[in-house]
Amino acid sequence: MSKKVKQVDLLIIGAGVAGLTAGIYAGRLKLNTLIIEDEIIGGQIRDAYIIENYPGFSSISGSDLIDKMQEQAINSGATIDEFDSVVSVKLTDNEKIIESENYIYKPKAVIIAAGAKRKELPIPEEKKFRGNGIHYCEICDGHLYEGKHIAVVGGGSSSVGAAIFLSKYAEKITLIHRSEYLRADKKNQEELFNNKKINFLWNTQVKQAMGNELLESVLLENVNTKENTELKLDGIFVNIGSVPRTAMYKEYINIDSYGNIEASETCETNVKGVFAAGDVRVKGVRQLTTAASDGTIAALMAEKYILQQ
Numbered sequence: 001m002s003k004k005v006k007q008v009d010l011l012i013i014g015a016g017v018a019g020l021t022a023g024i025y026a027g028r029l030k031l032n033t034l035i036i037e038d039e040i041i042g043g044q045i046r047d048a049y050i051i052e053n054y055p056g057f058s059s060i061s062g063s064d065l066i067d068k069m070q071e072q073a074i075n076s077g078a079t080i081d082e083f084d085s086v087v088s089v090k091l092t093d094n095e096k097i098i099e100s101e102n103y104i105y106k107p108k109a110v111i112i113a114a115g116a117k118r119k120e121l122p123i124p125e126e127k128k129f130r131g132n133g134i135h136y137c138e139i140c141d142g143h144l145y146e147g148k149h150i151a152v153v154g155g156g157s158s159s160v161g162a163a164i165f166l167s168k169y170a171e172k173i174t175l176i177h178r179s180e181y182l183r184a185d186k187k188n189q190e191e192l193f194n195n196k197k198i199n200f201l202w203n204t205q206v207k208q209a210m211g212n213e214l215l216e217s218v219l220l221e222n223v224n225t226k227e228n229t230e231l232k233l234d235g236i237f238v239n240i241g242s243v244p245r246t247a248m249y250k251e252y253i254n255i256d257s258y259g260n261i262e263a264s265e266t267c268e269t270n271v272k273g274v275f276a277a278g279d280v281r282v283k284g285v286r287q288l289t290t291a292a293s294d295g296t297i298a299a300l301m302a303e304k305y306i307l308q309q
Contacts (some may be wrong), residue, residue: 003104008034010302011098011107014245015080016043017288018278019113020069021295022302027076029303034107035078036100038085042066043115044158044242045288047139049165052187054288063139091252093272108309109302112249112261112269113277113295116242121153125209133215133235138162145235147171151218153206154239160184160192162237167197174198174231178205178223206236244280256282267298273305 010026012019015037026033040046048062057065074080081100090097091110098105118136120126126134135141142165150170152163155177161184163175175192180202182189192198201220207228208219217232244259254262254270260283261276263269269276277294279286 003099003102005104005106006034008032008105008107009306010034010109010111010299011036011096011105012078012111012113013086013098014043014113014115014278014280015041015070015082016113016115016278017045017066017069017291018115018295018298019111020066020073021292022111022113022277022299023073023078023080023295024069024076025296025299026302027073027078029299030077031303031306033078034105035073035080036084036086036098036105037080037082039083041070041080041082044118047137048158049138049161051288053185086248089248089252091249091271091274096273108306109273109275111267111275111277111295111298111302112246112253112280113298114245114280116244116279118238119241119243121206121209121236121238121240123206123209129209129211129215132213133211134209135235135237138165138237141235142166142169142237145170148234149174149232150235150237151176151206151231151233152237152239153177154241155179155182155184156239156241157184157188159239160188162239163198164188164191164195166237167195170197172197172199174201174233176201176204176206176220178203201231209236242279246280265297266301267294268301273302273309275302 009032012022012035015035023035045062046066084100088099146169149172151174153176203223207221210217220229246259261280263276263281267275275298277298278291
């Protein structure tokens with residue numbers, strides 16, 4: 001059966017902070033706006049245990065912030081289609097066709113705000129133990145480890161937040177980081193270091209995961225001495241960075257060697273009427289506020305482009 005074709009003014013791909021902000025502005029501008037999201041609305045930030053650097057909120061969870069933005073986007077007039085994946089695109093100056101699993105869209109303008117996905121733990125056993133000891137969402141799976149010993153892999157703000165959040169469930173947490181210092185902000189580091197449930201393995205990386213049906217232990221390597229040790233534990237939560245979700249667009253859109261979309265400060269790409277916002281865009285600073293800024297600019301520039309057609 002052929003898919004139904006839908007005409008919209010603006011199609012926003014991704015319902016993270018950038019995409020939802022673009023939806024808020026586009027909806028208020030009275031554009032026929034659709035936000036399409038292949039996973040849960042909010043992207044990676046929904047998993048954030050606590051956010052303390054977003055203006056207007058001294059402290060708010062990622063899920064609460066996203067819920068408020070989602071409600072605001074809908075109230076502004078945008079439509080959000082959740083759990084519908086984009087399967088193909090055609091993006092040219094004269095024609096824009098986005099095919100999802102359910103529909104074919106022909107928008108006048110497109111904002112790519114697809115965000116990034118977490119990097120997988122680079123070991124051969126990752127697929128075997130994914131969901132059976134190796135996890136990427138602490139809010140989704142943390143409750144499975146009540147009273148257990150788990151590890152958090154990584155040293156940035158996400159991994160620090162994950163470790164603090166998981167301490168409400170786990171009896172013991174080992175933070176494994178390949179460097180000797182953390183990249184998280186000082187306030188979160190202070191909370192982490194004061195948590196008696198959390199201990200640290202510096203200059204260390206995971207080389208192998210072991211167990212039968214479920215993860216039972218990991219082989220660790222000291223990156224300086226190359227010494228190997230085995231650590232028995234019940235689960236691992238991985239936060240070692242992310243990669244932009246842009247591979248689908250490289251046939252039409254200029255993308256740098258890191259997979260980021262090349263777009264100007266007006267968020268315009270090399271294709272007329274196609275804009276990039278948030279973590280998919282080449283930029284020096286990646287924060288919630290810069291994602292919201294991109295979403296704002298992209299929506300305003302998209303309206304300008306549509307009115308000129």
